[in-house]
Amino acid sequence: MKSSSLTVLVIDENRIRASIIEEGLREGGYDQVRIIDDMHGLARRIAEINPDVIVIDLENPNRDMLESFFQISRAIQRPIAMFVDKSDEASIEAAVDAGVSAYIVDGLKQERVRPILKMAISRFNAFSRLSRELDETRGELENRKIIDRAKGLLMRSRGLSEEAAYALLRKAAMNQNRKIVEIAQSLVTAASLLDPGASE
């Protein structure tokens, strides 16, 4: 792919996500990619980098500051404008859904930026999918630990086998219309209150 001369600045407090975007941009032929993941002295550093395009996570609290550069361009050499392709409402929605926003140097042709935004949207989405899966995996592991601990408590205090302890938890969950892990958690909490050494 032909490389582009545009300087793209990625502003994201999430360093991992920033590098995923950077990688995508490099693969897309954008060689001049810079990352800011520490918001300290942001205005000055934007001025130093003097980017053509800024990709920033939607939740970044500094966006109001960034947008104030639309009006007051004293802080930076070239005024910045928000990238909004009014002809393409779907892409605005896709960007907000994905949690990404883009700004361009005033006067830059929108066609040159569209692929950058598209790439950022797909990478942001991929990143949230990954983090969701990771959270779920972590949650499952955590749940299993709690259930194991509750089983241990029942086995010790009631002299049950592991299977019988699990069956008891499952039955209680069904009777109370709750999840097994919730019953297990109540049991672990109650045990730790009654005897601070017991749940360990």
Place this chain on the structure above:
Amino acid sequence: MTYEITAGFVPLLDSAILVAAREKGFAEKNSIALSLVRERSWASIRDRLAVSHFNVAHILGPMPIAFNLGLDPLSPKMIVPMALGLGGNAVTVSAKLWRAMAGQGAMANLDAYNNGQALRGVIAAKPSDPPRFGVVHPYSGHNYELRYWLAASGIDPDRDIEILVLPPPDMGDALAEGLIDGYCAGEPWNTYGVLNRGAHLATTKAAIWKSSPEKVLGVNAGWAEAHPEALSALIVALEEASRWCGRAENHAELADILSRPAYVGRDSALLLPALTGLLPVGGGDIRAVQDFFVPQAKAATFPWKSHALWFYTQMVRWGQIEHSLSHQQIAAETYRPDLYRNVLKAQGVVMPSASAKVEGALTVETPVGSSGTLSLGPDGFFDGGLFDPDAVGDYIAAQAKHLA
């Protein structure tokens, strides 16, 4: 029938009415399932309004006007059927700048005229080193009241000082690090600066312009048109919530609710001063500020057209838009006292009979209406200025002359 309404808010003290509507059951009582979504910038609020993630939002009073004027590239069409209180901001300065101001006669009573003159003295003594002030947004009451105070004190906000935009939670730290010398922000960020970052209050919004507009309920115009009943229910719920927020006996509980991580997420000790009006001003001194933040009394939720028009005159004054009759009309029509009146009259809420007033005309608290249960003002500007919403062009011409 339950109305599903999603509202965006920024974690600030003046999100109180929306938060109380949900937490104290006023939304539920009016058949509303109210989801509150916390955002960290006004840009995010705007984006989510534009793509209809939000139906309504806690928003800076001038922003919906700016959107309707097309000043932002992403400009959702908005209406403002209700305000979310009056006042609530302050101007905070660093310990260093306060010492210099005190040397020029600044006093801890937060008097806007006196302390404005002191700041002018500091700048005149050292014009080579202009102070830098932070504000929260270009289209904000903060930006306009700070500039009004400076200009009326003989300081040109575009030449004699530098104004930059910062997120409110960063203001206190930026001040302590010397990146800025002062800021105009809402609460709890002034109290935070004073109690945690050695700052000093210079003056308050209530001192610059008494009973002045701040946050409003911004409503996506398309949603309002399609869901008039949901909007009516919301206005009723928020009016009830504002009455709860206004009662002194509820202030401790309100501060407690707002301190939760889902809302402002700061210690309730930082939230109480704005509610009680007993503000730490610096150096351990505490001052009573009358009407510092008014959530309900004095028609504090009434969306005055004169408030919308004053914001518009400041957009013109500071070069954000050219004045024209059609622009003026768009600004005036953004605020919808007619909707407020229609909905709340049926509820027996006492309210002003006019939709606009001459701002600055009431020098004392004045009873209005036949029942005598509603009083307005004082609503004076600290420099004695008057804003007549029927003479917008004259006001703009006069302030333009003042700037030159």
